[in-house]
Amino acid sequence: MLCVAMMFALKVNAEGMNAQVAKVEFQKMDADGNGFVTNDEMQKYQEQQFKELDIDENGVLDTQELKRDQTDVFAKGDKN
Numbered sequence: 001m002l003c004v005a006m007m008f009a010l011k012v013n014a015e016g017m018n019a020q021v022a023k024v025e026f027q028k029m030d031a032d033g034n035g036f037v038t039n040d041e042m043q044k045y046q047e048q049q050f051k052e053l054d055i056d057e058n059g060v061l062d063t064q065e066l067k068r069d070q071t072d073v074f075a076k077g078d079k080n
């Protein structure tokens with residue numbers, strides 16, 4: 001019984017986290033803050049993401065650059 005309750009709590013927590021992350025991502029994409037993301041805003045956001053990942057700025061992403069990003073995400077999320 002307790003185990004099921006814990007699993008449920010974890011599931012809700014994970015979903016809450018995802019909603020939070022989605023909201024933050026949306027706000028980053030919505031450059032003019034009007035509550036809508038246009039195709040243009042989406043493209044600019046993706047370009048920005050690509051530039052952040054492309055550390056050596058050679059216009060392509062290699063496995064090292066992608067690996068580094070995943071490590072970063074983990075380090076940011078692992079605050080407690």
Ligand SMILES: [Ca+2]
Pocket residue numbers: 030031032033034035036037038041
């Ligand atoms: Ca907008």
Ligand SMILES: [Ca+2]
Pocket residue numbers: 054055056057058059060061062065
């Ligand atoms: Ca690169």
